[in-house]
Amino acid sequence: MNAEAYAMTLLGKIKTLNERLWEGRADLPAIKAWLENFKAEEEPYEGAQIQALYLLSQFIFFGTREVRELLRALYRDQFRYPVIEALREANEDTFDVARLHNLYEEELRQTRFLGVGSPAESGTHLLYYFRQENGLPKSVFVSLAGLYDRRIDDPTVAFVDPKVRRIVFLDDLCGSGTQATRYSERVLPTLRKVAERDEFSLQIDYLVLVAQRDALANVASNTDFDRVGTVLELDETHRCLSPSSRHFHDADQAEQDHVNLETALRVASEYGSKLWPEHPVGWRDSQLLLGFSHNIPDNTLPILWWDQPPPAWIPIFPRYPKIEA
Amino acid sequence: MRNNPFNVTKAVDFSDEQIARTWVDFASDNGGFFAIADPTSPMPRILLGGKGSGRTHLMRYYSARLQRLRGATSSPKTEGYIGIYLRCSGLNAGRFGGKGIEPEAWQALFVYYMDLWLAQLAISTVVETFGEMPELIAQEDAIARLVAHAFDDFGGELPSTLLGLETRLHGWQRELDLVINNAAITRRLDAIQIRAARGRLPLAVPKAFAACVPDLSEIIWLYLLDELENLTDEQQRYVQTLIREKEPPASFMVGSRLYGFRTTRTLSADEENKEGSEFEPLRLDRFYLTHESEFAEFCRRVIAQRLIEEGAVPGQRDAVAEQLDGFFVTDGERDTSFVTEEGAERKYFAVLARQLETHQGLSESEAAKVIALLEVPSKPLLEKLNTLLLYQRWNTRTSMHSEAGRISKLCAAWRDGKATGHYGQKVKHHEPDMYAQLLRQYSRQRRYLGLETFITMAGGLPRNLLIILKNVYRWAEFNGEQPFHGVPISIAAQRDGVQEASSWFLKDNLPLGVEGENVERAVSRLGALLRALHFADRPPEIRMTTFSVDPSRLSLAARESLRDAERASMLLTEDRGHRDKNDASVTVKYRLNPMLCPYFDLPLTVGGTLKLSTGEANAVFGEKAPEEFDRIRRARVRRANVPFRAHRAGEQIDLLSDVG
Numbered sequence: 004m005n006a007e008a009y010a011m012t013l014l015g016k017i018k019t020l021n022e023r024l025w026e027g028r029a030d031l032p033a034i035k036a037w038l039e040n041f042k043a044e045e046e047p048y049e050g051a052q053i054q055a056l057y058l059l060s061q062f063i064f065f066g067t068r069e070v071r072e073l074l075r076a077l078y079r080d081q082f083r084y085p086v087i088e089a090l091r092e093a094n095e096d097t098f099d100v101a102r103l104h105n106l107y108e109e110e111l112r113q114t115r116f117l118g119v120g121s122p123a124e125s126g127t128h129l130l131y132y133f134r135q136e137n138g139l140p141k142s143v144f145v146s147l148a149g150l151y152d153r154r155i156d157d158p159t160v161a162f163v164d165p166k167v168r169r170i171v172f173l174d175d176l177c178g179s180g181t182q183a184t185r186y187s188e189r190v191l192p193t194l195r196k197v198a199e200r201d202e203f204s205l206q207i208d209y210l211v212l213v214a215q216r217d218a219l220a221n222v223a224s225n226t227d228f229d230r231v232g233t234v235l236e237l238d239e240t241h242r243c244l245s246p247s248s249r250h251f252h253d254a255d256q257a258e259q260d261h262v263n264l265e266t267a268l269r270v271a272s273e274y275g276s277k278l279w280p281e282h283p284v285g286w287r288d289s290q291l292l293l294g295f296s297h298n299i300p301d302n303t304l305p306i307l308w309w310d311q312p313p314p315a316w317i318p319i320f321p322r323y324p325k326i327e328a
Numbered sequence: 329m330r331n332n333p334f335n336v337t338k339a340v341d342f343s344d345e346q347i348a349r350t351w352v353d354f355a356s357d358n359g360g361f362f363a364i365a366d367p368t369s370p371m372p373r374i375l376l377g378g379k380g381s382g383r384t385h386l387m388r389y390y391s392a393r394l395q396r397l398r399g400a401t402s403s404p405k406t407e408g409y410i411g412i413y414l415r416c417s418g419l420n421a422g423r424f425g426g427k428g429i430e431p432e433a434w435q436a437l438f439v440y441y442m443d444l445w446l447a448q449l450a451i452s453t454v455v456e457t458f459g460e461m462p463e464l465i466a467q468e469d470a471i472a473r474l475v476a477h478a479f480d481d482f483g484g485e486l487p488s489t490l491l492g493l494e495t496r497l498h499g500w501q502r503e504l505d506l507v508i509n510n511a512a513i514t515r516r517l518d519a520i521q522i523r524a525a526r527g528r529l530p531l532a533v534p535k536a537f538a539a540c541v542p543d544l545s546e547i548i549w550l551y552l553l554d555e556l557e558n559l560t561d562e563q564q565r566y567v568q569t570l571i572r573e574k575e576p577p578a579s580f581m582v583g584s585r586l587y588g589f590r591t592t593r594t595l596s597a598d599e600e601n602k603e604g605s606e607f608e609p610l611r612l613d614r615f616y617l618t619h620e621s622e623f624a625e626f627c628r629r630v631i632a633q634r635l636i637e638e639g640a641v642p643g644q645r646d647a648v649a650e651q652l653d654g655f656f657v658t659d660g661e662r663d664t665s666f667v668t669e670e671g672a673e674r675k676y677f678a679v680l681a682r683q684l685e686t687h688q689g690l691s692e693s694e695a696a697k698v699i700a701l702l703e704v705p706s707k708p709l710l711e712k713l714n715t716l717l718l719y720q721r722w723n724t725r726t727s728m729h730s731e732a733g734r735i736s737k738l739c740a741a742w743r744d745g746k747a748t749g750h751y752g753q754k755v756k757h758h759e760p761d762m763y764a765q766l767l768r769q770y771s772r773q774r775r776y777l778g779l780e781t782f783i784t785m786a787g788g789l790p791r792n793l794l795i796i797l798k799n800v801y802r803w804a805e806f807n808g809e810q811p812f813h814g815v816p817i818s819i820a821a822q823r824d825g826v827q828e829a830s831s832w833f834l835k836d837n838l839p840l841g842v843e844g845e846n847v848e849r850a851v852s853r854l855g856a857l858l859r860a861l862h863f864a865d866r867p868p869e870i871r872m873t874t875f876s877v878d879p880s881r882l883s884l885a886a887r888e889s890l891r892d893a894e895r896a897s898m899l900l901t902e903d904r905g906h907r908d909k910n911d912a913s914v915t916v917k918y919r920l921n922p923m924l925c926p927y928f929d930l931p932l933t934v935g936g937t938l939k940l941s942t943g944e945a946n947a948v949f950g951e952k953a954p955e956e957f958d959r960i961r962r963a964r965v966r967r968a969n970v971p972f973r974a975h976r977a978g979e980q981i982d983l984l985s986d987v988g
Contacts, residue, residue: 031807
């Protein structure tokens, strides 16, 4: 199979992905415009476009439908079931459904769900769908500021609802654990302080749709969250350019003839370093190839999402950048 | 993304309203479908066809629900029949067997179950349709009692209302369901009492209504039994029995895939129903293929209707149907600019030069002189044709130079308009094949462009056309085009959509299991052979997608694969039996389904017929090892390539020791 025919095969696959999963976000004109990025005047190596096209064909996209499904699974598996399990344990392993239902409702009333980050960030953005998909009352959702009855620097600050005993922080991705760690350092001390002062036990959870295994383990051991949990755990094989990358494992003959890990790594790194020199293959070397309908995380290869000059770069899945205050 | 108007390709996925809205009649000037498969005919009909022939759409259109939607039930006489529709797949026929219980017991239970079901269906259909008729309301008691009397043992009080009757029948059917569902545990069916003689109830219901309500005695009660292929052979015998024992005013229309119609035997002393006496078959796809222009017109209307329904194109259906060709780019079908763009040297002449030197013993300069005579620099297609004509004279005693000179003169005369005979015929015959060869030699893909081409490719199955258009639409959308809005759909989108539809057809139509593997192997081998010959120096036939073979001489395995490939619509039978003039064998002519032609890079239109020897056919359709097939294929193809001999010097090919 020559390179042109192989490119057509990849495009066929991408077309199907675009129709079925990518919500029509990457049609041929968009792909062609994006591939133009890889025609540098001084091309560092041959066949950059085919490597880029191959990486694109491996992109994992969680569309609106998939995100909603993940939110259902997150609530069910990481919140509802563990809570019911704990309630049964505390109540002589009861099978009394009506009793359990009442206990669970009470537990829910004492819970508040918050997004990680500011209200404009993806963690917070997910809350609306999380509530909708799981049929939860508005009263269990609150902003961080709305949780307290006064400014947090006021030493007498308390919760607006004094019955709150559990805080659940939600996020879409834990790629490196940086944000969760930072958040833990900034936000959790005040929560703990209120609980300690008013002498009640406060459970604080960090639940995330998708997480890198190591990053989540880091958050679990180096932060003050009581519990962390995810629906989809990524491992080293999801780092697309690592030696154990699943994207280059079991490549068929056609793939081996035209793409390989070494060249793809060079393409992603060299073009990536022009875009984001500090993190050429994603935030802290994450090397991910995934995105959500609401945004593309910066852990994903910048060659896919970078759209801030310089240099002029046409992204295939643009990322809406976080504006740091 | 806009909604693809061709997304739904199966009638079962449509609601009744969608069936009504997307309905298009066939050759309505000549009576339409009502004339082709008359629902008012007392003669039972078997509608046969490949997947996607439109059987279900037609049968659902005939059902009472659709009759009501089109307002045809204001009076029973409006259409002269009432359609009682049943999909056999809903029956879950597999549960009526096994579990350590005798087949005879299952057979009796199945028959009784079906009798109850059809009787209920007939009652509910007529009540939903004509329930408001004063005569029917007045006679309800009498009808219910008449039906109840058809039972040998109705048990308990006779019903006085149709609802009461239906409830009793439904209750018995539910009892049967329970017993069947538990049979794997109980291993018994004896909790069941069969209350009516075989096949009596479905006929008793129409008779009772007809006896009590005069208006309902003048119409046909048409049982529409769809998807017969879901019943086992033994279960199909029940349907055949109903057909044989039918009494007015009931009649039957049975729909089945061709391969799913397995028996004409009845349960009445094993008697067989005869075509023409007990039933009339109608092969829908074959009917379409033999009514080419009407089918094309029908297809256009189907597409226009879809486009209008989805809001993709505004307007009135027939007007939209006439505009359809404009939605597809069809220019440049014989464009050869890609040849001249690559410079003065021609790839085909380079090959010819080597062949002349190697096989005709010409020097480099002599070969160049021969080629110079064949050249028409501005017309690569004529150069290809001239090359072919030289190949056709390759093994004559005349020198290549003289032959080339003769061809050159004929070509020049034809171009000057002085002589059109022999050379003109050759142009006409070989131009499509030579163009295909040019595309291939210059690494271009063959183009299958335009609606007419797609209709030809559909091979008489409307669903195939919808699948092609669905894929073309998807590619166009992916390419950033706006299909059916302004700019015609590009060549690239049509080409890629057609290729995808072709690959889908191969995968989707393969039978399950070993049969499927055998058919896939056979079709792949056939495609490979036809393609190799099509692109040979001197193809044995023009536009070759048809072949003939004498099935009676084939090995058992080859015969079975051939049969299965036909049943799976991979092959279409062109001519069931033709006695060969030379050796008195009876050959059958098959055509590769045009849906598969793009997959194998073959032409769509029918040309000459390739005669396969028994050995060749066994290698293609039988279980011979791949190396054996390759050996036989190479031998056949070698005869079509320079120097046009079956085998190389010293190589032993015994094509006649090929039986079995």
